[in-house]
Amino acid sequence: xxxxxxxxxxxxxxxxxxxxxxxxxxxxxxxxxxxxxxxxxxxxxxxxxxxxxxxxxxxxxxxxxxxxxxxxxxxxxxxxxxxxxxxxxxxxxxxxxxxxxxxxxxxxxxxxxxxxxxxxxxxxxxxxxxxxxxxxxxxxxxxxxxxxxxxxxxxxxxxxxxxxxxxxxxxxxxxxxxxxxxxxxxxxxxxxxxxxxxxxxxxxxxxxxxxxxxxxxxxxxxxxxxxxxxxxxxxxxxxxxxxxxxxxxxxxxxxxxxxxxxxxxxxxxxxxxxxxxxxxxxxxxxxxxxxxxxxxxxxxxxxxxxxxxxxxxxxxxxxx
Amino acid sequence: xxxxxxxxxxxxxxxxxxxxxxxxxxxxxxxxxxxxxxxxxxxxxxxxxxxxxxxxxxxxxxxxxxxxxxxxxxxxxxxxxxxxxxxxxxxxxxxxxxxxxxxxxxxxxxxxxxxxxxxxxxxxxxxxxxxxxxxxxxxxxxxxxxxxxxxxxxxxxxxxxxxxxxxxxxxxxxxxxxxxxxxxxxxxxxxxxxxxxxxxxxxxxxxxxxxxxxxxxxxxxxxxxxxxxxxxxxxxxxxxxxxxxxxxxxxxxxxxxxxxxxxxxxxxxxxxxxxxxxxxxxxxxxxxxxxxxxxxxxxxxxxxxxxxxxxxxxxxxxxx
Numbered sequence: 344x345x346x347x348x349x350x351x352x353x354x355x356x357x358x359x360x361x362x363x364x365x366x367x368x369x370x371x372x373x374x375x376x377x378x379x380x381x382x383x384x385x386x387x388x389x390x391x392x393x394x395x396x397x398x399x400x401x402x403x404x405x406x407x408x409x410x411x412x413x414x415x416x417x418x419x420x421x422x423x424x425x426x427x428x429x430x431x432x433x434x435x436x437x438x439x440x441x442x443x444x445x446x447x448x449x450x451x452x453x454x455x456x457x458x459x460x461x462x463x464x465x466x467x468x469x470x471x472x473x474x475x476x477x478x479x480x481x482x483x484x485x486x487x488x489x490x491x492x493x494x495x496x497x498x499x500x501x502x503x504x505x506x507x508x509x510x511x512x513x514x515x516x517x518x519x520x521x522x523x524x525x526x527x528x529x530x531x532x533x534x535x536x537x538x539x540x541x542x543x544x545x546x547x548x549x550x551x552x553x554x555x556x557x558x559x560x561x562x563x564x565x566x567x568x569x570x571x572x573x574x575x576x577x578x579x580x581x582x583x584x585x586x587x588x589x590x591x592x593x594x595x596x597x598x599x600x601x602x603x604x605x606x607x608x609x610x611x612x613x614x615x616x617x618x619x620x621x622x623x624x625x626x627x628x629x630x631x632x633x634x635x636x637x638x639x640x641x642x643x644x645x646x647x648x649x650x651x652x653x654x655x656x657x658x659x660x661x662x663x
Numbered sequence: 664x665x666x667x668x669x670x671x672x673x674x675x676x677x678x679x680x681x682x683x684x685x686x687x688x689x690x691x692x693x694x695x696x697x698x699x700x701x702x703x704x705x706x707x708x709x710x711x712x713x714x715x716x717x718x719x720x721x722x723x724x725x726x727x728x729x730x731x732x733x734x735x736x737x738x739x740x741x742x743x744x745x746x747x748x749x750x751x752x753x754x755x756x757x758x759x760x761x762x763x764x765x766x767x768x769x770x771x772x773x774x775x776x777x778x779x780x781x782x783x784x785x786x787x788x789x790x791x792x793x794x795x796x797x798x799x800x801x802x803x804x805x806x807x808x809x810x811x812x813x814x815x816x817x818x819x820x821x822x823x824x825x826x827x828x829x830x831x832x833x834x835x836x837x838x839x840x841x842x843x844x845x846x847x848x849x850x851x852x853x854x855x856x857x858x859x860x861x862x863x864x865x866x867x868x869x870x871x872x873x874x875x876x877x878x879x880x881x882x883x884x885x886x887x888x889x890x891x892x893x894x895x896x897x898x899x900x901x902x903x904x905x906x907x908x909x910x911x912x913x914x915x916x917x918x919x920x921x922x923x924x925x926x927x928x929x930x931x932x933x934x935x936x937x938x939x940x941x942x943x944x945x946x947x948x949x950x951x952x953x954x955x956x957x958x959x960x961x962x963x964x965x966x967x968x969x970x971x972x973x974x975x976x977x978x979x980x981x982x983x
Contacts, residue, residue, distance in 0.1 A: 400914070505825035506839075507853035513843035516836050519826075523833035533827035538912040538937055542877075545913060549869040557862075592858040593865060594720070617858055 346464050347475075350424075351483035353446050353462070357421035359389040362409075363441055365428035366396050367581075370501025370536060372427040373398065373405045375450075375472040378494035379426065380409040382485040391416050395436040399581065401539040405494055414440045424448040427472040429459045450475040470510040473498025477518050492525040493532050500529070501536065504588075509636070547578035551586050551601070556650070563598040563657035564590045567646055570604050580605070583613075587637075591615040597661060598622060600653045602646060610642045610649040625656045666784050667795075670744075671803035673766050673782070677741035679709040682729075683761055685748035686716050687901075690821025690856060692747040693718065693725050695770075695792040698814035699746065700729040702805040711736050715756040719901065721859040725814055734760045744768040747792040749779045770795040790830040793818025797838050812845040813852050820849070821856065824908075829956075867898035871906055871921070876970070883918040883977035884910050887966050890924050900925070903933075907957075911935040917981060918942060920973045922966060930962040930969040945976045 354360060360383050364372035376392045383390035392409045393416065414437065423444025429451050431438040441447065447461030452475065454467040469475050473495045480487060499519060503511045519527075547568070555566035568583050583603055590599035598620050603611040612629075614622035616636045623638040629652075631640025642649045674680060680703050684692035696712045703710035712729045713736065734757065743764025749771050751758040761767065767781030772795065774787040789795050793815045800807060819839060823831045839847075867888070875886035888903050903923055910919035918940050923931040932949075934942035936956045943958040949972075951960025962969045 500827070504853075505827060507820070507825060507849055507857065509848065509850035511849050513840055516840040516843065520833055520836040520840055523836065528829065529827055529831050530829035533824075534937060537827065538916075539914045540912045541914050545872050549872050552865050552869050592860045594859045594861050596858075617854060 346462055347478055347482050350448050350450070350462055350464065351479055353448065354383070354422055354424070354479070355483050357388065357446070359417050359420045360391075360422045360424060361417050361420040361440070361444065362390065362392045363423065363425040363428070363434050363437055364392065364394075365433035366435070368394070368396075368398060368402065369427075370402060370405075371471045371473055371498040373402050374494045374496075374498030374501065375426045375476045377405040377407070377409055378473065378480070378491045378498065379424070379476050381407070381491050381494065382480050382487070384409075385488070386485055389417060393437055393440065395434065400541070401536050402497075404535045405497055407490070420444050422446045422448060424450070426450050426476065428453065429463060429465065450479060468512070470508070470512060470515045471499045471502035473502070474515065474518055477522075487522075487525050489526045492522040492527040496522055496527055496529060497532050497536060500533070541578070541582065543576055543578040544582040546576040547572065547582050548586055548589065550576055551583070552589075555590060557596075558654045559598070559657045559661045561595050562661050563600070563654070564593060564596050565600045565602065565650055565653055565657070566590055567650065568601060568603045569646065570606065587613040587615045591617050598657050600657070602649050602653065604646055605641075610644065610646060611639065612642060612649065612653060613637075613639045614653075620660050622660075625653075625660060628656075666782055667798055667802050670768050670770070670782055670784065671799055673768065674703070674742055674744070674799070675803050677708065677766070679737050679740045680711075680742040680744060681737050681740040681760070681764065682710065682712045683743065683745040683748070683754050683757055684712065684714075685753035686755070688714070688716075688718060688722065689747075690722060690725075691791045691793055691818040693722050694814045694816075694818030694821070695746045695796045697725040697727070697729055698793065698800070698811050698818065699744070699796050701727070701811050701814065702800050702807065704729075705808070706805055709737060713757055713760065715754065720861070721856050722817075724855045725817055727810070740764050742766045742768060744770070746770050746796065748773065749783060749785065770799060788832070790828070790832060790835045791819045791822035793822065794835065794838055797842075807842075807845050809846045812842040812847040816842055816847055816849060817852050817856060820853070861898070861902065863896055863898040864902040866896035867892065867902050868906055868909065870896055871903075872909075875910060877916075878974045879918070879977045879981045881915050882981050883920070883974070884913060884916050885920045885922065885970055885973055885977070886910055887970065888921060888923045889966065890926065907933040907935045911937050918977050920977070922969050922973065924966055925961075930964065930966060931959065932962060932969065932973060933957075933959045934973075940980050942980075945973075945980055948976075 362376045364376045380390045391411045394410050423441045429449045449463035451465045452469040550572050551566045555564050587601040597617050599615045601613045616622045621635045623633050623635050626638035626640040629640040682696045684696045700710045711731045714730050743761045749769045769783035771785045772789040870892050871886045875884050907921040917937050919935045921933045936942045941955045943953050943955050946958035946960040949960040
């Protein structure tokens with residue numbers, strides 16, 4: 344019996360399920376969780392998504408009363424399942440609650456090594472955890488409806504960069520094809536997620552683009568986001584999501600780096616590579632990590648020093 | 664016999680095919696044309712795409728020697744086929760050449776009425792003409808390879824807004840699923856199309872965003888693009904493509920309007936609606952037209968008057 348079958352069997356036989364996703368939930372984390380929570384409630388089970396931080400405004404439509412911030416919402420849950428993450432560091436305030444589950448399960452597509460006590464399906468070939476949740480729902484024989492399809496589409500479309508990233512596979516398209524049988528309307532989901540940009544975020548992006556510096560002969564671009572820039576534009580640091588990718592999209596740029604000044608003065612670096620460069624290698628040298636084309640690290644130095652350091656690193660990386 | 668079968672038969676039995684797409688080719692026009700031209704050459708036929716204007720930098724990768732600007736490239740072509748357009752107004756300088764085809768064919772998904780002498784499949788339910796070209800290639804029994812798959816993916820992903828627009832259907836996803844059998848790698852195509860933004864375009868977008876005015880209680884946004892803004896940013900008017908959609912993506916905005924000052928002083932208006940408004944109706948009142956959610960018109964008046972007029976129109980449209 345495969346592990347997905349085993350997980351499906353455990354969930355089918357449970358009465359209460361508490362769902363956990365990683366902090367700073369993205370579309371895949373919340374979409375996957377909402378889809379599972381919805382089908383479980385339709386099956387008459389007690390199900391909640393236990394959160395420990397805020398939901399982004401553009402994802403709020405996915406939470407139709409599923410999310411709770413109360414660690415005691417479900418007493419002694421039959422199942423605790425973490426989606427799109429595994430390990431304490433992605434759910435620090437909730438981890439002791441997670442351990443209270445009679446069964447501890449996990450579906451994830453992140454390859455990061457982490458000790459997990461319980462039954463898990465960790466498939467780095469899945470473009471999104473939403474793909475694994477779809478497989479689980481089918482395996483368990485739970486009914487899919489429009490709301491489930493929309494939440495799964497939200498999960499898959501966000502984690503594949505709208506089916507453009509290199510993680511996108513034939514299976515990704517096969518799954519979405521099947522979701523159309525449940526009256527999926529992609530545009531309805533996409534308007535919520537993508538056409539919901541705050542004016543402050545627009546102002547911030549303009550400011551970042553104006554402050555961007557081309558280095559390494561135009562093959563890299565480095566841009567700062569200072570606390571002062573946040574004050575001037577009224578934006579929040581979360582509004583920088585996606586700006587590193589926008590910087591990468593500039594013609595001729597192979598590596599982009601967004602340097603975010605945190606409130607404590609340290610610099611959080613988000614790096615992106617377009618085709619051949621490995622930004623994970625750069626970030627690992629400085630105590631961070633990630634994927635080859637998307638990685639990050641935190642530097643304890645001034646913004647100017649951080650810019651100089653990253654410039655040296657991009658020079659080296661692009662010489663090779 | 665269906666018309667697609669008839670068209671496939673005619674092309675199969677021809678030796679020379681001249682392909683026409685609309686002026687100002689987008690990803691669907693050039694992707695569809697490149698896919699068809701490629702399979703026809705693989706079949707040993709003489710095939711060219713006849714153009715009359717420039718190819719955008721980010722689409723140039725699709726032209727692997729297919730495009731010609733010489734009206735006399737093919738003498739007395741067996742077939743002239745127009746893709747993603749029909750009618751003289753979308754190929755004014757080439758129309759007399761088009762009429763020289765022994766057979767005149769057309770595949771299009773634009774519903775606009777136009778008299779067409781020849782055999783056509785015009786299917787407004789197709790999300791992209793690329794879907795129709797895929798059908799034609801299969802119907803004709805031509806071989807699809809990676810290059811064909813990439814060109815068709817380019818056509819489909821651009822015309823569906825990366826599978827997010829409301830024209831996206833189950834069939835769209837089915838077709839792309841099949842394209843994976845030919846070693847399609849979406850990211851390779853997407854990097855070419857989307858990660859190839861000129862720095863001048865970035866500067867222009869920042870300038871436009873800074874100049875944008877929220878009207879109709881924040882439910883509409885109007886932004887000018889003046890010749891002066893082009894000079895300051897080094898951008899070209901073509902660089903405004905997509906900016907009307909970016910304006911629409913602002914939270915709370917239902918209608919966006921980009922007002923482009925042309926060299927002759929007239930104002931070309933590009934309007935977008937998010938969910939319920941009908942911008943085609945507004946543009947039709949002023950001699951233009953388009954789709955419900957994406958339309959345009961040209962106004963012969965000053966920028967200030969044009970802004971005032973569009974504000975009046977959005978007020979009215981959003982009151983209803």
